[in-house]
Amino acid sequence: MIKFHPNKQMLAAFSAGELPLSLSIAMSAHIELCDECAAKAVKIEAQLSHDTWQDTVLEEANFGDMLQAIMSNEPTPVDKIAIKPKTVTQVGGNNYQLPTAFSNFNCLKWSGFGPVSRARVISDEQHVRASLLYIAAQGKIPEHHHKGYELTLLLEGSFEDEMGTYQKGDFIWIDGELNHSPYTEKGCLCYAVQNAPLHFVRGMSKVLNPLGNLIY
Amino acid sequence: MIKLIPKAMGNVLNSHNINLLDKEQQEINDWLDDVSTHQDKVAFSQLFKFFAPRIRSHGLKKFGQEAVAMELVQETMMLVWRKAHQFDPNKGKGSTWIYTIMRNYSFDMLRKIKSNKEDLMSEDLWPSIDVEDDQEEDDHLQTKNILSHIGKLPALQRQVVEQIYINDKTQQELANELAVPLGTIKSRLRLAMSKLRDMMEKEHD
Numbered sequence: 001m002i003k004f005h006p007n008k009q010m011l012a013a014f015s016a017g018e019l020p021l022s023l024s025i026a027m028s029a030h031i032e033l034c035d036e037c038a039a040k041a042v043k044i045e046a047q048l049s050h051d052t053w054q055d056t057v058l059e060e061a062n063f064g065d066m067l068q069a070i071m072s073n074e075p076t077p078v079d080k081i082a083i084k085p086k087t088v089t090q091v092g093g094n095n096y097q098l099p100t101a102f103s104n105f106n107c108l109k110w111s112g113f114g115p116v117s118r119a120r121v122i123s124d125e126q127h128v129r130a131s132l133l134y135i136a137a138q139g140k141i142p143e144h145h146h147k148g149y150e151l152t153l154l155l156e157g158s159f160e161d162e163m164g165t166y167q168k169g170d171f172i173w174i175d176g177e178l179n180h181s182p183y184t185e186k187g188c189l190c191y192a193v194q195n196a197p198l199h200f201v202r203g204m205s206k207v208l209n210p211l212g213n214l215i216y
Numbered sequence: 217m218i219k220l221i222p223k224a225m226g227n228v229l230n231s232h233n234i235n236l237l238d239k240e241q242q243e244i245n246d247w248l249d250d251v252s253t254h255q256d257k258v259a260f261s262q263l264f265k266f267f268a269p270r271i272r273s274h275g276l277k278k279f280g281q282e283a284v285a286m287e288l289v290q291e292t293m294m295l296v297w298r299k300a301h302q303f304d305p306n307k308g309k310g311s312t313w314i315y316t317i318m319r320n321y322s323f324d325m326l327r328k329i330k331s332n333k334e335d336l337m338s339e340d341l342w343p344s345i346d347v348e349d350d351q352e353e354d355d356h357l358q359t360k361n362i363l364s365h366i367g368k369l370p371a372l373q374r375q376v377v378e379q380i381y382i383n384d385k386t387q388q389e390l391a392n393e394l395a396v397p398l399g400t401i402k403s404r405l406r407l408a409m410s411k412l413r414d415m416m417e418k419e420h421d
Contacts, residue, residue, distance in 0.1 A: 017323035021337055024323075028341040046308060049315030058269045066290055067264045071257050074410055076298045077417070084340070103340045124331050 002034050002169040008044075010173075011037065015044045022122045022130035022193045026153045026171065029099035029191060033169035091117055091134040096156055096189055098132075108132065115139030121191070130193045135159065135184045143181035148196035150174045157188030244310040252300040263314075264293055271318055278322060279329070288325065292318040302344070316342060334386040365415045373408035376401055 006014075006027060013019050014027040031038045084103045088095050091110050098105075108119035115136040122130040127148075132155075135141070152172040159166055161180040166172060174180070244266070250259035268289050275285030295317050303313045320338035327333050366377055375394075379385045387405070391398045 015319075017319040017326070017338070021327060021331075024337075024341050042308070045316060045319075046312050048319075049309070049312040052274055052315055053267075053270055053311055055270050055273050058273055061269055061272050063264075063268055063286075063289065066268070066286075066293070067261060070264075070290070070294050070297050071255075071260060073294065073298060073406070075255060075301065077413065100343045101340050104335060104337060124333070 002036070002167065002171075003164075004166065004170040004172050005034065005037055006030060006171050006173070008040075011040055012044050012048070015041055016048055020125050020128065022125055022128050023151065025101040025121070025130065026151055026191055026193060028101035029155070030153055030169065030171045032099045032101070034171075089119065089132070091119070091132075091189070092136055092187060098155065110134070116141065128193065128195045130191070133190045133192050135182075135188055135190075137187040138183075138185060139187070140183040141181060143179055145177050145179045146174065146194060146196055147177075148194065149176075151193040153191040155189045155191055157184060157186055159184035159188045159190075241309050241311060244314075245305055248296075248300050248303050248310040248313075249305070251297065252303065260297055263296065267296075267314060268293060274318070275322070279325070284325065284329075288318065288322055291321050295321070316344070332386075334388070362412060362416070365412050368415065369408050369411060373404050373411065376404045377408045377412075380405065 010019070010023075010027065014024055017024075019027065031041055086100060087098045087102045087104075087106045087108070089098060089108045089110075090096075102121075105121055108121070110117045110119045112118070116139060117134040117136075119132045120129070121132060122128070151174075152166075154166050154168055154170045154172070156168060158168070159182050161182045163180065244263065247256075247259040247263045250256035251263070271289045271292050272285045275288035276282070279285060279288070292314070296314055299317075303310060307313075320342055323338045323341070324334075324336050327335070327337065366374055369377065376390065379390050379393075380387060385393075387401045388398060391401045394401075
């Protein structure tokens with residue numbers, strides 16, 4: 001049972017197409033896993049549509065021959081709609097089928113440090129990094145905090161931290177200076193988005209730098 | 217967090233009730249139905265008359281450029297024309313369906329402007345088609361067939377298809393390389409796609 005959901009502002013920003021790709025992927029994947037948020041998104045889309053088309057102060061505009069040009073095209077045949085297969089990725093000896101939002105990412109490259117493996121998903125947004133993280137059974141990430149936000153979407157398995165236990169589909173948003181140290185008993189696969197590097201809170205931080213760089 | 221939320225969204229967050237189909241909404245659904253069943257040009261002209269200025273106005277607010285706003289009108293209305301049969305009135309209003317088409321196209325446009333990426337992610341973020349089980353095998357066969365048909369296209373069209381779908385170039389890169397306007401690439405691609413479709417349909421008959 002999914003207990004952690006994106007808030008209404010995030011749902012609205014996603015439905016309006018205003019979130020960057022990194023967070024849009026997380027929203028889309030959560031909605032695929034969560035019927036409750038899928039239903040909310042449908043309502044929000046209807047509302048956004050209503051508000052957008054309500055625009056009554058419209059300028060005169062000259063569309064030239066656009067209408068005729070469009071109607072000279074043939075419609076797309078009903079049975080020729082291509083459906084992309086979902087991406088399957090192999091890590092920690094398992095094959096995982098990823099949500100539809102990851103369909104374009106079919107050559108993920110995994111690299112590892114200790115119990116943690118990472119595959120980069122997005123690194124072209126300013127300061128934002130988005131990755132798939134796999135943490136092997138009994139793996140622990142040392143206590144750390146983030147200067148910015150950290151979004152974790154749990155795709156498989158479960159993990160826990162100081163705030164609770166998380167299950168498949170949970171959408172965990174941490175904003176600001178909160179410290180936590182996630183631990184997974186049986187292993188888990190997550191999608192993580194961060195907009196600033198991790199800071200390890202307790203000693204030995206130099207030793208942990210490679211881990212910090214890997215996770216960010 | 218706050219920075220992520222665009223302005224003018226307060227309305228949505230107060231979620232007032234959405235009315236059932238009023239006269240205007242019913243008209244839009246009927247027009248879409250006419251376009252879907254018999255490519256009715258009068259009905260499509262009505263849709264265009266209603267939506268084109270509204271899409272343009274939305275595009276101007278969002279992108280601040282006339283040319284970009286016009287591209288949004290052109291591509292959204294083109295998709296409405298070509299995909300009208302995908303609209304399912306049981307799943308919501310026609311106007312909402314058109315909104316999602318515009319939203320998807322503008323997401324991809326924004327990504328192109330900001331990151332220079334033409335990866336068309338919106339289809340995966342907002343998948344609209346219910347997947348059927350036997351589709352995957354068909355897809356595989358189709359890929360093989362398509363490759364054999366590409367060779368039969370006229371040279372200019374074949375070049376565009378090969379460079380974009382096989383060598384992963386963006387439309388803009390190709391336009392620069394060939395020193396032709398982006399629109400030319402787009403129209404060659406569109407022609408090529410419709411020819412490929414014809415070839416494959418003949419094969420199926």
